[in-house]
Amino acid sequence: MNDSRRLGDCLDGQRFWEDVQSLASIGALHPKGIRRLALDAQDNQARLWLAEQGRALGCEAYYDDLGNVFIRRAGKDSSRAPFLIGSHLDSQPQAGIHDGALGVVAGLAVLRTLHDQGIDHLHPLEVVAWTNEEGARFVPGASGSSWFAGQRDYHEIASSLDDSSIRFSDALADCLDLLKEHGLTYRPKPFTPHAFLELHIEQGPVLETLGKPVGVVSGIQGVNWYEIEVKGQANHAGTTPLQARRDAFDSAHDLVSALKAAVFDQDDDLRFTIGKFSVWPDSVNTIAQRATFTIDLRHPSQTVLDALDARFHDLTKCQWGGCDVTLKVTSRVAPVAFPDSLLDVLHECARHYCPDTPELVSGAFHDAIHLAHVCPTAMLFTPCRQGLSHHPDEHIEREDAEVAARVLTDAATSLLG
Structure with a gap:
């Protein structure tokens, strides 16, 4: 990619950070942190927030049988497979505001940048919020992405119970009714994406120790x-x-x-x-x-x-x-290794903002571990203070997050065609 084509430099960092804070108000705890358990009222409200932001950019908002929410920006060739960016909106019971949510907001920032700059692209671009990544309410986690990728059976997921004996299927039905009520389109079947990228906080100390704002993730260990x-x-x-x-x-x-x-x-x-x-x-x-x-x-x-x-x-x-x-x-x-072709793109894009960008393996599982079974998949990390996550004191620096979002934007531009 030539420097003259780097769309990441055009990303509105102020608006990106405002979106991070706006989303953090949904399910906010006092004095800090959030609680958005999968398919609870706060998690569902966050889905509606994402749909509203996407519609304001002229995107279609839709959902599938697991309540995964997508906002779609059309490509010049609607027959091409969509390129996906995303993560999750649900949280741990006493959580920080960035785990998962940052990746969804970063995807939204990519959409906003393309919209503001009037950029056309071949493949459709979709930002996705996957259902129940954390597994804090319904075990196991990554329900939405594992079902989408054909790694887990719908009925197995639907039968799981939370600690109050509420069945996943019942909580999901309430969520789907709400999404339908607010005018989201229903598209039940999974599809094969062109590729998937996920930006996430590291949830570990490596990047902060190295003083790097972004890292390229080569794979995810098995769990x-x-x-x-x-x-x-x-x-x-x-x-x-x-x-x-x-x-x-x-x-x-x-x-x-x-x-x-x-x-x-x-x-x-x-x-x-x-x-x-x-x-x-x-x-x-x-x-x-x-x-x-x-x-x-x-x-x-x-x-x-x-x-x-x-x-x-x-x-x-x-x-x-x-x-x-x-x-x-x-x-x-199972553990996964991300393809060299995508890692090369991420390294090339990251080099503009962060020379000698490190490469590391994810110790935490993410939705990307399932998407890797159906399409080329890779991840970016941005540092969190002292590696702390799953805690209200989870903290990232705005400057680091902006760098990572700019790298994500450039990578998406390169892959969208």
Whole structure:
């Protein structure tokens, strides 16, 4: 791309940042942060906000069977596959304002720049907000993008329950009714995109440490999610001797130690996290009858993930402390490597704004991990302070985000034709 054709230099940084703040007001927490759980009122309102912004630019707004929302700018050749840019609008329960949302607003900024500069392009351009990427309300996450990419069955997604026993399908029906009521077009079937780009905050410390405003993401490590249940026997805490107990908590504690020992000798790329742990009947003077916990296991190598998966299954086949154990795999997402052809485009575009742009692997999963199965896909990262995310103190610098959005704009211009 010649410097004279760099559309990213024309991006309105002030308006881009105003859109970031405007979206952050939907589901805002006091004194900072947001709460937009998938398919709740705030998440649905954010979808309508995106549709409204797109319509103001002359774009069509539509949705599909999973509530994924698209705003479409027509291309000169409507028969060509659309080029997609996007991320997600849902959040963790106590979240920062940039995770996911920044990528959607950056896509909107690309649309706005093309509109303001009167630029035509061959392929249609669509900005998408995928449904339930976080998995904070309905497990597993990335529901919209995984279904769109044919990686997950609709009925499996629709049957999942949140912590209040609300079914995904019921929450989705309310969302679809709202989108229809506000005049969005219904297009049920997925399609094969020309390509997909996603801009996201890094959610790690690398870019900030390097002092770089943007990084090119070469791929995403794989993720396995597990739920483990340990069943014992409730009894009186004061009268039951230690040797007579079937204590689900004690047994779960020992099992966790064994699981951690199984991953101890792996390399520094391995990530092992127990994010939820609960006991029942949850009484101060009652031995736990049941303990449940989750495991989030990540690594860039499928071979490593498979070996640890086998070891986890072996460890949970037997009793622990007289307690029965069951292991359920709730999600498997294989690692992906993004194509060199797209990485070369991103590096070329980034070089104009950030010489020696670093390349890194994503430790978090994103919607791009599923889109990579159906079309050329790649990502950009921008730094967040101290690598902090999934927290109201999540923070990015406006100048960094603008650089990343300009790189995204130039890459889109190059790929749209």
